[in-house]
Amino acid sequence: MIADEVPGQDGYRDELAYYKSVGTWGYRAKQLTRIVDTMHFAPSRASRLVQAADLIAYLHRRISSQADVDDRARRANEKLWERIQPKVQHSLTWYP
Structure with missing residues (x-):
């Protein structure tokens, strides 16, 4: 891990x-x-896979929390998410 x-x-x-x-x-x-x-x-700067995971977590959080008040930012994030979402197996959060 x-x-x-x-x-x-x-x-x-x-x-x-x-x-x-x-x-x-x-x-x-x-x-x-x-x-x-x-x-x-x-460090994420040393690993493309960690950077990718960071990006996915960031986009998911921004979209699910509706944190973007600027329509341009919201649309840009949703456009990125459209490309990533088909690969998502599930988007639940597990709190052990």
Whole structure:
């Protein structure tokens, strides 16, 4: 698992280790068994794949939150999303 660099990386790694060994919490609690390594952090400027994931998350958030008040920005983001959306498997957020 690779993610963009953020503050508190060790805490995220600890949480992932807990979810792998003990399990998540909530009404659909489960143990994470398909992640074989820890979480790795890389600067997005060094990875096109991390940049792509950032772009997808950014566009999804901007569109779903209706944060754009400028019609030009909204239309531009929607036009970009039209190209990405056919590849999206699901757009739910999971909070472990």
